[in-house]
Amino acid sequence: MEEALGCLTRVRVGHSKGRPAPNKPCLLLAIICEIQAGHITSPRVAIDDRLIARYHDLYELAAGRRQEARPWLPLWFLSSDTGPDGQGGSLWQPELPAALNEVIDQLGAPKSLDQLRKRFTAARLHPALYSRLEQESSAREAAALLVTRHFSSSTELLARLHDYLEQAFASGAYEKDPEQLKGTATDSPQQERARSAAFRSLVLEAYDYRCAASRLRYITPDYRYLVEAAHLIPFAESQDDRPTNGLALTPNLHWAMDNQLIAPGPDHRWHVSPAVDALVPDNRWLCELDGQPLVLPREACWQPDRDALAWRLDHLQR
Incomplete structure (x- = not known):
């Protein structure tokens, strides 16, 4: 040795x-x-x-x-x-x-x-x-x-x-070469897990563990993060795990985006589906997000891809 x-x-x-x-x-x-x-x-x-x-x-x-x-x-x-x-x-x-x-x-x-x-x-x-x-x-x-x-x-x-x-x-x-995270849908299960781990790590670090919608940032005393890494264009459709195809979101807002209730747009603003009834008090937490700015990473190289943002906005419930 x-x-x-x-x-x-x-x-x-x-x-x-x-x-x-x-x-x-x-x-x-x-x-x-x-x-x-x-x-x-x-x-x-x-x-x-x-x-x-x-x-x-x-x-x-x-x-x-x-x-x-x-x-x-x-x-x-x-x-x-x-x-x-x-x-x-x-x-x-x-x-x-x-x-x-x-x-x-x-x-x-x-x-x-x-x-x-x-x-x-x-x-x-x-x-x-x-x-x-x-x-x-x-x-x-x-x-x-x-x-x-x-x-x-x-x-x-x-x-x-x-x-x-x-x-x-x-x-x-x-993580050292994020471009490898696009276009390899035939990966083995072990590679898929590694890709997923790299996507999560790169996205959360890019956003400094802060939600791109609510701005919440919380790390527990034993170092668990409140936010999750959310795909803009789902991996099943894009085969893209690059961090520019992701956002850091709290679990509730991740769920809302995946269900087309909210969407970030190329204008770097949040948009709320008209299907969300603003007159229902329980919907206030979503409705208040409409028009709010999208929190962006400090480094331009990690900012979300405009085409991915456009895809997400196009799939908002109408």
């Missing part, structure tokens, strides 16, 4: 009920997945919602108790582990403000994610390790090493983690 990956075998973990604690291995697996998805593109790792949500997904698989995930612990204590021998430096180096460097040892470990983010919002992965994790073959080797070393007590858990990581690598390849 090459030394750049060998440092992963020396990561120190605590133990719970006689088994290795999953915190650090889950964080490292989350980082590997995010590198392979193209979300982390340098040794500098932002402590953002996407990484934390990925950590929660893996922790839930490993421990079965999503609500007990404590991401601030591995984000903090991973800095005590050393990088590849002969390269110097720690495996994980938080970017601390200069004022904190002098007193950091006196502060103790953070007790919440908010408290950790007041200390740092990014850290640097050891560059030699990062360069290896950019390569899919090495990333797969690193993931297998972590899973085998820390989760081998249960064959069922090994299988679950294997399936999760296989899908993460496959969906990550689509």
Whole structure:
């Protein structure tokens, strides 16, 4: 085993009920997945919602108790582990403000994610390790090493983690090249799941997890999102899972759009079907949407395709 990956075998973990604690291995697996998805593109790792949500997904698989995930612990204590021998430096180096460097040892470990983010919002992965994790073959080797070393007590858990990581690598390849998400209706079931995961991830991130109609944005304490990824032109008709064929919507508004009660138009406004009776008080939540602006992603490349918006408006109930 090459030394750049060998440092992963020396990561120190605590133990719970006689088994290795999953915190650090889950964080490292989350980082590997995010590198392979193209979300982390340098040794500098932002402590953002996407990484934390990925950590929660893996922790839930490993421990079965999503609500007990404590991401601030591995984000903090991973800095005590050393990088590849002969390269110097720690495996994980938080970017601390200069004022904190002098007193950091006196502060103790953070007790919440908010408290950790007041200390740092990014850290640097050891560059030699990062360069290896950019390569899919090495990333797969690193993931297998972590899973085998820390989760081998249960064959069922090994299988679950294997399936999760296989899908993460496959969906990550689509995320790095979204044009692959159009026009491949003959995909295998495994590819379909990977495409669907990539579509959801790209759409929700493009909209910053905010509903394109109601503007609601809510992430639960255990990092579940209120919004869903909704197709403009249904996949069965378009074979298009590119994020420009999608919107982030709350479940009720996703349902309303799929049932042709509301539609976003090329004018970037919401339109409500005349079939919705405005005189019925229970319909107010839909009627008030009429004429409201469509929330758009900040990056122009992710904004919804005008032809897809026109298709959706043409299919509004009349």
